[in-house]
Amino acid sequence: MYDTSKLLLQRLVRRIPTQMLKATLDKWGRLTVEQRQAMDFTQSKWALTQKLLSVCEENKLTLTHLAELEMIHAMENPNQGMWYTFQLLEPENDAQSVELTQFKQQFKCHLSELLRQMSVKIKKHTDEAVWIRIALGSSFSKPNHLKPTYVVHYLQTPYVFVRNLTSKLKPLLSQALTLATRHQGVKEANLSGRNLTSIRDLLMRQYQQVFPTKYHSPPEEEDQPVLNQHIEKEQGGVAAHRRHMAHQAFGDGMLPQLQSAVYMLDTKFRDPNNRTMTEREETFKCVVKFSSINLLESLRSCASSGIASAPVTPLLSSIPLKGRNYFVVTDNTPGPSSQGHQTQN
């Protein structure tokens, strides 16, 4: 047990950047005033770890306290690791009135019925999100605090974001969540990304959107001098139209950061030049993955520069529209199907 605490503390100190360490420790509040003043944050991380270990021994802090510290750090830095989205289905009549204490109690109760060895912590963040940290054990071992699962849920919305979910925990978590939030089921929402804030913004439409209008807004001030009057006369209108369509499909201003989008294509090959393939019975199966440091920005710039023809195809514009980045495309559905797939664990 003690070794795990040491290991966890070492990992935490290594992971938390030094400038944030002081603030995080203060928030944790488990150090006395003298101990806090005695910490010298200009030392190396190794020295800090040793100092903190002795402080923890002094204060008789346990693994659960360290788990608290980890949770505080995770809540301050949500944009790490890979988050997967789930959606709660079929709310019951009183789903809207579930509030924090009721949720906490119900969730802990249901989960502990299903699992013996586990450690659950629930905290509410300043932006109304409920953070849950679950460390799972088995009938033979204590909870594994080195590989916790984090769940983030916004009450009164159907969205749940999970990081580091194991296949063992998945069915139990689904059950506990549906019961605690008064819904009937939960399904995968096919949206994943590294940035929690971005996928949340995408789902809840918290970015600047452009709605289709009949009359385009007046053109903005050109900040670059027009290079060639003739080109501008011919291409200006077309370029402005393309730009407008691109912004309409993806949004204005800063866009939420997605890293990738995957399409499993299972459609028939249709090409007027190639009769053999067109007559073929089987579908043409392929997988297309788009990746970029900011996928929506890249796609928007492809659309405005003309690499992607305007109007933007529904396959690409579904990413912001439906808030997903995993699609299975078949011939039967007019657009991307909403079938689920196996979880990536």
Add this chain to the structure above:
Amino acid sequence: MDPLSESGMRTPHNGAVVQRRSKTRSYRQSYRSCLGTASRLGVTPALTARRLNASRRAAKPQNLADKVNPEHLALLVKAEWQLSYVTPLYQFRHTQLRSYSRQLAAFIVAEKQQGLAVEVSELHNSYRVSLSVVQGLTESEDDAETVLIQIHSKPMFARQDEPQRSVWSGWLTCVHGSPEYLRSLPKDFTCLPLFGSRGPEYLSRVVKSWFQKTFDCCFGSLEINHTSLQWFAALWTDCHSQSHIQHLRMLWTIPAAPPLQITYTVDPQDAWDLWNSVRKEATAAVTEDAASIDLEEVTGFLQALKSHFYRHFRLDLSAGTLQQVSTALGSAKSSGRIKMSNSRHVIATLTLLTECALLRMPI
């Protein structure tokens, strides 16, 4: 422009200065003028520059296990190699490989002492170099035999009985090089235009500079261009009936802001069917030489894949660059890295790469 006369005077090793005062008739023809239009004015290679072969034979898988030393073969297929082209080597003798090994080992140590080849993390005090001939890779008589170079070393603070590990490997090869060009080379020149290396960069630099000093040749980086990558996609797909390729994966980069990367992976059976459909249509008329593949078929294949993509995403892949092609048989990157994962198709891959190297050479 006759660099040969100078090079004859510069090679110091044999002492005897070989006069290369070339007679009017025996100009060594530049590779391009061998293949391209006979232009007696051809001092500007760019005008007579030929593209890669517009058609080549379909790759036949060859079981190399009985022709090539299995250890060497295992070495070739297990790693990813960084490619360079090499100009012909002057007075390179396959019989003197042991002497070359000793010279190269001494050269590495000397470079280290001069402080030119220093890698902070690795402190090695002794190097053992072995150059060996890999027989069985070449088939035609004009090709020189492949040479394998391995550098073994032990870290400075290792125990006495610890064996030396291989820290760097490389090879020089010529597989199905153009016979006209190879025959037009003067007697003392050996053409091994393709160089592959794996290992720390400083050792690659040292090996290259030793070769440059000893055999008066030039090394240059060999990027695999777009056409060659398309050839790889087609050739490897063509092998699907003999060795299962598992997938055909292509990586494109689109110049958006920020840059967009598209990975397009095609199911192997579908790729194979598409490839066959393209071949059947193109060679419907000519049936005699069914074993040869034309560039048209290759571009048709890629175009079909791109149009399928366009039908769904309305994004033209031609706007971007093809960076990488990979299947279970190997992977080729435009930066000049190649991995040959299946020993049965090594010869086909090396043939294509030898051609790229010969074209890329400046002389």
